[in-house]
Each structure stands twice: as structure tokens, then as C-alpha cells.
Amino acid sequence: MITDMLKKENIQIIDSIPDWREAIRISVQPLVDTGYVEPRYIDGIIANTEELGPYYVLVDDVALIHGRPEQGVLEKQLAVTVVKEPVAFAEDGSHKARLLVTLAATDGEAHIDVMRALAELFMDADKIEQLVNSTDVDTIYQIFSDADTAEAE
Amino acid sequence: MAVSKIMCCCGSGIGSSLMIRLNVEKVLKKMGKTGIEVVHSTTSDAQPGAADIFVVGGDLADFVEKLPHKIVLHNIMSAQELEEKLTAMFAELGE
Numbered sequence: 001m002i003t004d005m006l007k008k009e010n011i012q013i014i015d016s017i018p019d020w021r022e023a024i025r026i027s028v029q030p031l032v033d034t035g036y037v038e039p040r041y042i043d044g045i046i047a048n049t050e051e052l053g054p055y056y057v058l059v060d061d062v063a064l065i066h067g068r069p070e071q072g073v074l075e076k077q078l079a080v081t082v083v084k085e086p087v088a089f090a091e092d093g094s095h096k097a098r099l100l101v102t103l104a105a106t107d108g109e110a111h112i113d114v115m116r117a118l119a120e121l122f123m124d125a126d127k128i129e130q131l132v133n134s135t136d137v138d139t140i141y142q143i144f145s146d147a148d149t150a151e152a153e
Numbered sequence: 154m155a156v157s158k159i160m161c162c163c164g165s166g167i168g169s170s171l172m173i174r175l176n177v178e179k180v181l182k183k184m185g186k187t188g189i190e191v192v193h194s195t196t197s198d199a200q201p202g203a204a205d206i207f208v209v210g211g212d213l214a215d216f217v218e219k220l221p222h223k224i225v226l227h228n229i230m231s232a233q234e235l236e237e238k239l240t241a242m243f244a245e246l247g248e
Contacts, residue, residue, distance in 0.1 A: 048164060054212075055168070055169065056168060058229060059228065059230045066168045068166065103168065116175055123230050
């Protein structure tokens with residue numbers, strides 16, 4: 001269940017972020033503050049991006065920001081950052097996203113049900129639009145909670 | 154060649170590879186294909202012989218260049234693209 005892995009306090013809405021490195025810092029920070037990942041998870045994801053490119057931009061407007069479990073994950077958890085101004089995750093200005101979902105996973109399998117629900121959500125362009133246009137945390141939390149129900153049907 | 158295993162890969166082995174795997178399982182079901190094991194892993198596990206078909210996102214095309222029977226997805230969340238490419242791959246393999 002997404003609701004087992006997402007807390008309201010780890011959802012944030014931000015107007016704009018200057019660059020992709022800052023976007024990774026900001027989107028991972030709530031999980032550092034609440035003790036789900038070590039601070040080095042941020043540097044790990046930035047290093048991965050420098051090596052591989054923005055591998056976590058899954059569809060237009062959506063980044064599933066994550067590193068490998070051994071890069072500092074303590075416990076599985078999600079955080080959500082909606083940024084009103086799109087962030088370009090590639091140096092050429094492409095791979096833009098406004099919905100940044102940060103994933104901390106302890107292994108390859110434990111979060112499979114959550115990924116199934118997220119997959120349904122990410123394929124729904126209307127839902128993505130609703131999320132990026134949300135102005136309060138409760139609405140965002142509700143849309144993610146609803147994805148659990150939708151997936152179970 | 155009988156396809157018995159499909160491996161979906163990404164850099165971390167926990168993100169897009171798992172998303173792709175879930176979509177592959179869904180599409181196989183729709184196609185009526187049974188008895189195929191679908192796994193997800195990191196690109197370092199994508200070695201010849203590790204699976205019959207490999208599936209990756211477009212950003213990792215270079216990493217699987219030398220593998221036989223690979224599917225490179227432009228949009229990893231598109232079930233339609235996946236079904237078209239899987240169908241073509243099965244045809245190529247005489248399934």
C-alpha cells in the first residue's frame with residue numbers, strides 16, 4: 001500500500017527549483033529528516049545521474065527519484081515533491097518534470113505492490129495533471145491514497 | 154526457440170526495471186502467454202544466457218548493445234509499445 005510508505009509530512013509543494021542537483025537534494029531531504037535514508041543517498045543519486053543520465057524520469061513530467069538500496073537506504077519509504085516550475089534533469093534542458101516522487105527501497109522486491117499502484121498512477125495523464133496543479137498537501141495525499149484502491153480493483 | 158525467461162533491467166534494479174517487469178507481466182497475460190518467468194535486475198546482470206529476452210528503457214540501450222534478443226523501449230510506461238515489440242520479438246523467435 002502506498003499509504004504504508006507515504007506520510008503527509010513528506011509531501012511538499014515548491015514554486016521553483018534552480019537546477020536538477022538542487023531538485024534531488026530538496027526531494028530527498030524529507031526522507032533524511034525523518035530517518036528513512038542517510039544523507040549520502042542524495043550524493044549517490046547525483047553521482048548516478050552524472051554517470052547514467054536522468055534514469056528516473058519515467059514519463060513526461062514524472063521523476064521517480066531513487067538510488068540503489070546500498071547507497072544509504074535505511075527503511076523503505078516515499079516522499080512527494082510537486083514543483084510548479086518544471087525542473088530539467090538533463091543538461092540539455094530536456095527530461096523535465098514537475099512531479100518528483102522519491103523512492104527509498106531496501107531491496108528489489110519489497111515495494112512491488114507500491115510500484116504496481118504507482119505504475120497505474122503514472123500512466124494516467126489526468127491524475128498527473130491534477131497532482132501538479134494541487135495547491136495543498138491533503139489533495140496530493142488523497143490522490144496517492146486513491147491509487148491504492150484503483151490498483152486493487 | 155522457446156522463451157522461458159524475460160529479464161527487465163535498469164541501473165539500480167529497483168525502479169524502472171520493476172515498472173517494466175510489471176508491464177511485461179500484464180502484457181504477457183493479455184497475449185495469453187503463460188509459463189514465462191519475468192525478472193528484474195540491474196544492467197550488470199544483463200549477460201548473454203541470463204534470459205531469453207532482455208527489456209530496457211531507451212537511456213540504457215548502450216548497455217545492452219551486445220546482447221541478443223533485446224527490446225529497447227522509448228516509453229517504459231507504454232503498454233502499447235511493449236505489446237508491439239514483444240509480439241515482434243516472439244515472431245522473430247518463432248514463438
